[in-house]
Amino acid sequence: MNIENATPLLRVEKLNKSYAKGIGNRHRTQILRDVSFELRRGQTLGLVGESGSGKSTTAACVMGLTDADSGLIEFDGVNLTTLSKPEMRRMRRRIQMVFQDPNGSLDPRFTVADLVEEPLIVHGVKDPAERSRRVSEVLDRVGISVKQAERYPFAFSGGQRQRIAIARALVLNPDLVVLDEPVSALDVSIQAQVLNLLSELQDELGLTYLFIVHDLAVARLMSHHIAVMNAGEIVEAGPSADVFENTTHPYTRALLDAVPGAHRRSAQQRTAQQGTTAALAAAGMADALEGK
Ligand SMILES: Nc1ncnc2c1ncn2[C@@H]1O[C@H](COP(=O)(O)OP(=O)(O)OP(=O)(O)O)[C@@H](O)[C@H]1O
Known part of the structure; x- marks a missing residue:
């Protein structure tokens, strides 16, 4: 067994988070309850669950965007919850995020080349030639040419904007x-194209993904492991095939049964939303991921 793979890159243990509510903030709502999972280098953990189950809050804690009340977040052997703000900012170079809406991270006043260069400036890469080389390299990887990069974000389609956001990350x-x-x-x-790209980038660059996703077809295709969240708790976790095909938890069963048309399909098909799966297969996604 590969020793590197045996050690998790990210280990979250008994993470708890609450928010104040009510008049004078006298009460607290518990958002995360003892959330624990591990994520190995080069792998993808799909975090699935209904809206409001706590997926984004978990991500925000991992990113250091909000403080947990208690628990451990260990990244490459370092407990992130004990880092000072400047230490966490430095660590953030190694932990990046891609959001649902690429527009949030693409300021329309800047060219794509400038937007992709900005993180390098923020993180102190001083040499302009080095910055320029890295910007061209990463844009090339996501399929945006140097010439296109002189344009502004509004000149691109939604899919291209997400590619640019990925390049920035x-x-x-x-x-x-x-x-x-x-x-x-x-x-x-x-x-399908963006998922293919993410999959290729993972293979080429050895990236590790924490993939927050509500679409179970996408979760199934992209994830080595799955963690199912319900009301702030992880109710079921394991290798993707086990979770989807040998579901043990009633909540996961209910999620799978809620996929449109689930009652018409066999147990094996139940995890896939037909339209999405057909398009992913047409784009070669299923083949690309078969070896995982
Ligand atoms: N800053 C905040 N203050 C108070 N409550 C919050 C805050 N942020 C999130 N919540 C609450 O925490 C709960 C979990 O939200 P979270 O966004 O983590 O869920 P989610 O599973 O990612 O859902 P979605 O897919 O809709 O984003 C929700 O009930 C939400 O209203």
């Missing part, structure tokens, strides 16, 4: 990328 050579519903705002055929 990858330009710092991160180890871990948190993907928060990165394709759910895209047309199904474009979803």
Whole structure:
């Protein structure tokens, strides 16, 4: 067994998070309850669950965007919850995020080349020639030409904008990328292209993904492991095939049964939303992922 793969890159243990509510903030709502999972280098953990189950809050804690009340977040052997703000900012170079809406990270006043260069400037890469080389390299990887990069974000389609957001996240050579519903705002055929790209980038660069996703077909195709969240708790976790095909938890069963048309399909088909799966297969996605 590969020793490197045996050690998790990310280990979350008994993470708890609550928010104040009510008059004078006298009460607290528990959002995360003892959330624990591990994510190995080069692998994808799909975090699935209904809206409001706590997926994005978990991601925000991992990214250091909000503080947990208690628990451990260990990244490459370092407990992130004990880092000072400047230490966490430095660590953020290695942990990047891609959001559902690429527009949030693409300021329309800047060219694509400038937008992709910005993280390098923020993280102190001083040499302009080095910055320029890295920007061209990463844009090339996501399929945007140097000439196109002189344009502004509004000149691109939704799928291309998400590619640019991915380039911006990858330009710092991160180890871990948190993907928060990165394709759910895209047309199904474009979803397949972006998912293919993410899969290729993972293989080429050895990236590790924490993939927040509500579409179970996408979760199944992209994830080595799945963690199912319900009301702030992980109710079921394991290798993707086990979770989807030998479901043990009633909540996971209910999620799978809620997929449109589930009652018409066999147990094996139940995890896939037909339209999405057909488009993913047409784009070669299923083949590309078969070896995982
Ligand atoms: N800053 C906040 N203050 C108070 N409550 C919050 C805050 N952020 C999130 N919540 C609450 O935490 C719960 C979990 O939200 P979260 O966004 O983590 O869920 P989610 O599973 O990612 O859902 P979605 O897919 O809709 O984003 C929700 O009930 C939400 O209203």
